[in-house]
Amino acid sequence: MQKLDAIDLKILDVMQRDASLSSAELADRVGLSQSPCWRRLQRLRDEGYIKGVGARLDLEKLGFKMQIFAQVKMTTLSDEDREKFHRSVRNTPEILECWTVFGEMDCMLKIVAPDVQWYQDFIFHVLLKLPGVVDVRSIVTLTETKNTTAAPLVVRGFR
Numbered sequence: 064m065q066k067l068d069a070i071d072l073k074i075l076d077v078m079q080r081d082a083s084l085s086s087a088e089l090a091d092r093v094g095l096s097q098s099p100c101w102r103r104l105q106r107l108r109d110e111g112y113i114k115g116v117g118a119r120l121d122l123e124k125l126g127f128k129m130q131i132f133a134q135v136k137m138t139t140l141s142d143e144d145r146e147k148f149h150r151s152v153r154n155t156p157e158i159l160e161c162w163t164v165f166g167e168m169d170c171m172l173k174i175v176a177p178d179v180q181w182y183q184d185f186i187f188h189v190l191l192k193l194p195g196v197v198d199v200r201s202i203v204t205l206t207e208t209k210n211t212t213a214a215p216l217v218v219r220g221f222r
Contacts, residue, residue, distance in 0.1 A: 064110050070095065072216045074103055075112060079213045082116040119212070127175035129203060131182060133190060134168035136198035148194040155189060168200065179203075 090100035160173035176182040
């Protein structure tokens with residue numbers, strides 16, 4: 064795996080903000096000709112820096128008026144039951160993200176819901192039936208201040 068240089072970082076930055084650009088437009092934005100830019104982009108994909116490309120959808124227009132962070136407490140699970148939990152989470156489209164966390168709770172789920180009644184039903188019919196789940200605490204979001212998938216490509220120092 065090659066070390067990333069300034070041009071690689073420019074390519075990643077432009078791609079994470081607008082992956083719909085043609086290779087000619089991308090090359091123009093990063094200051095390369097098309098062929099070397101395409102080769103670098105392919106290398107970045109092959110090396111796993113770019114995991115995939117997708118469209119960001121407007122969840123509210125699709126009927127999901129609520130985003131909820133559900134904190135999940137779990138009992139001790141066997142390896143098999145833990146895998147069943149993760150498979151169930153992956154197969155539940157309303158769960159957008161799942162993170163294992165330190166602290167009082169064990170997992171944090173990001174869930175989209177059309178309304179409170181739907182979410183209440185989802186808790187009882189889906190979340191509490193997942194393997195090992197014994198408690199769910201929900202944080203319902205009010206206003207979105209920032210929502211991005213763009214990673215900071217330069218780490219700042221604070222000293």
